[in-house]
Amino acid sequence: MDEKNLNKDTVLGQAALAKYTEQAVPDYKGNPLIEALPDIFSEEELFDVLSSYPLYDEDERKLPPHIRYHCVMRITRYFQPRLKHFDLESRLSTAIRQGYIARNPLGKNYAMLLQQGYQMIKNKKYPEIFNPEVLTSASGFTMIGISGIGKTKAIEHVLAPYPKLIVHSEYNGQPLNLYQIPWLKLDCPHDGSLKALCINFFTKIDELLGTNYYEKFGTSRGVSTDILIPRMAQLASLHCIGVLIIDEIQHLSLPKSGGAEKMLNFFVSLVNTIGIPVVLVGTYKARPILQAAFRQARRGSGQQGDLTWDILDNDEEWDILIDGMMRYQWTKEIIPLSKELKNTLYEESQGIVDIAIKLFIMGQLKAISTGIEKVSSELIRKIAKENLRLVKPMLEALKSGNTLEIAKYDDIRPTDIDLQRFFENNSPLAQWDAIKSLKMNQEKQKLGEQRSAKEQALMQLLQLEVDEDLALIALEKVLSSSKNEMSVSEIVKASLKLIMDIQEKKSEQSDAKKVKPKVTLEKVKPEEPTLCIIVDKGRENKKSAYEPTVR
Structure with missing residues (x-):
């Protein structure tokens, strides 16, 4: 086949x-069924097959906190047979x-x-x-x-x-x-x-x-x-x-x-x-x-x-597990494995490997996010108190060594520890109040810049004696339709072009209805120049339609 x-x-x-x-x-x-199986492993081969040691580079400790935060999660792939x-x-x-x-x-x-x-x-x-x-x-x-x-x-x-x-x-x-x-x-x-x-x-x-x-x-x-x-x-x-x-x-x-x-x-x-x-x-x-x-x-x-499948005893096998795990430190200050820390991890995890690894991960995440940059026994105990509440009854039963007490908490699992939520809540980039404040400041700054540019453009249009209502309509359309940031000069030019287009359309509509305005240039008061007069003056001075309007 x-x-x-x-x-x-x-x-x-x-x-x-x-x-x-x-x-x-x-x-x-x-027997083809047996001959198709993997080889029977020696102890050395089996150790290589089962063990998992994530990559680690000490230079990564020099990386910014938000990058090191992700490096710490690599410890979840650590496996010591x-x-x-x-x-x-x-x-x-x-x-x-x-x-x-x-x-x-x-x-x-x-x-x-x-x-x-x-x-x-x-x-x-x-x-x-x-x-x-x-x-x-x-x-x-x-x-x-x-x-x-x-x-x-x-x-x-x-x-x-x-x-x-x-x-x-x-x-x-x-x-x-x-x-x-x-x-x-x-x-x-x-x-x-x-x-x-x-x-x-x-x-x-x-x-x-x-x-x-x-x-x-x-x-x-x-x-x-x-x-x-x-x-x-x-x-x-x-x-x-x-x-x-x-x-x-x-x-x-x-x-x-x-x-x-x-x-x-x-x-x-x-x-x-x-x-x-x-x-x-x-x-x-x-x-x-x-x-x-x-x-x-x-x-x-x-x-x-x-x-x-019992929990580990606090003996040589526990020492090997914790010693291997301690190689993976991304805090600025590396701490050696002390007897106090080893015993603290055992006391808080009761020899359950999954809990010990999660405590060590959470300890580093907390140390990095708060700037402490150091894992200590005190920090591990504090994290255990705050984050192991769901499994605390089971851990207390394990401490007692009473099988009947342990059986009472049969449905409690170390996997109930929400490592992902801890990651999100303690990330240097996950301080939600700071993010909201930063976002609001950015929006205010951007809004202020837009408001300032709009106000400056309006002032220039009013100085050109453009009708204020018409100027505001033109400015709103120009700013709302623009995908890129515009300078004040560009806003004024675009607004004037739009105003001229509006006036031209109105003029064409009037011609179509045979209703022509009886307004002449001579009847316009000098102190109230129209846009057409401004443009005509520009032409006399050999300037473009927009240049005489922008001051």
């Missing part, structure tokens, strides 16, 4: 054509590959699995265990931690090297037309049902492949999860899903799911039936169901156990 034959609706930006690599592990050899990231990568890497062993598309199991799934759906007979031989090679686990601690981000970092879709066309000279989905991540709908979770599975595959599985399987009235799970298993086999990750389990509603027992049975059935590794991710609130599901699932020794 070449790139030209890809479904136009397939997400091409997330797809990769299969490239096969010889495997060192005997169990993995001759923890030891747990290596554990997580190892678990997922193993789960994906082990799950593919019994699903080699070149072997008999693959075709048998598809046929069994087809017959199961057709006859509406769903065995308790889908395919024991396939299940023994699949290994999943649970991942548990407080809300917002970085579980999802960790999974996404670890799985980033894996394409979301791999397209196979041939293997060792033999045709092999299939789509491979190395990993699929589902987010439980907030306050959703188990059925909604299943439907999410079909829509995710549709997004990747441009298919219509949701319309085919998910829109039937009265369809239950008992019917949907086997269909999910069939698609998992057909499209070679490596691992299914179900995140935010705690969002599922017990009442909408039929109670805790039904929810537990659902996950047991899912793990047993779908035939691929399943990773369940949630907070401590969902821990009983997550653990019970895997205890009852018939996987024997295939499970990898729980992975608890």
Whole structure:
């Protein structure tokens, strides 16, 4: 299957054509699904893959405040791998590959699995265990931690090297037309049902492949999860899903799911039936169901156990994280990492990396915008007090170390910290009162300049004994129609031309009506010269029509 034959609706930006690599592990050899995956990383390679260190140049500290303000936001891309990231990568890497062993598309199991799934759906007979031989090679686990601690981000970092879709066309000279989905991540709908979770599975595959599985399987009235799970298993086999990750389990509603027992049975059935590794991710609130599901699932020794994603302790690992972050300082005064500052960041964040990074960012933004140009422990504490109010109850619960207290604040997340609003409110260019004042002054100045030019032009027109009402009308039209700034002389000239045009049109209209004015030049009083007399005098002196009028 070449790139030209890809479904136009397939997400091409997330797809990769299969490239096969010889495997060192005997169990993995001759399996195109495994050989098409990225290499198994060593610790050194994995560190390079996971870590993210933004660009930094000390000369940037010499830039103006409003420029440095943007530089500080670069810290959001800083990522220092923890030891747990290596554990997580190892678990997922193993789960994906082990799950593919019994699903080699070149072997008999693959075709048998598809046929069994087809017959199961057709006859509406769903065995308790889908395919024991396939299940023994699949290994999943649970991942548990407080809300917002970085579980999802960790999974996404670890799985980033894996394409979301791999397209196979041939293997060792033999045709092999299939789509491979190395990993699929589902987010439980907030306050959703188990059925909604299943439907999410079909829509995710549709997004990747441009298919219509949701319309085919998910829109039937009265369809239950008992019917949907086997269909999910069939698609998992057909499209070679490596691992299914179900995140935010705690969002599922017990009442909408039929109670805790039904929810537990659902996950047991899912793990047993779908035939691929399943990773369940949630907070401590969902821990009983997550653990019970895997205890009852018939996987024997295939499970990898729980992975608890705890907050960091104030130890060497915390030191490495903060030390790396302290390299990114755009204040005029660079401060070294002191024990006091390190402890302050830990105390105010309780070891939650996301909060610590945001506090350091906000500290620099505040220091730059106020002219302090220095981050201190006192400043960090002040910012934490003013900006961490939403997550304060959770942080206090973490300080207590009481799991029951922590569970009370399960829905509070460090992501509730509005870094963007802090950026806007403290930017050197975002002092709204100053901006309004500056804008008003500019408008007043511009209005004053316009008024001054208009008044000067009016004075000159009146000195030429032009009718005041006519002069004002002409000035308004000239100034309103001008796109560029005009000098007083240019305004007067344009106004006189407009007045002459007006008078000429009036004269033509009078001629058309055969009503000619009986006014002659001789009857005009010398002290009240008309515009025509002024122009005639100019001609006598060999001047243009405008020159005699401008003084």
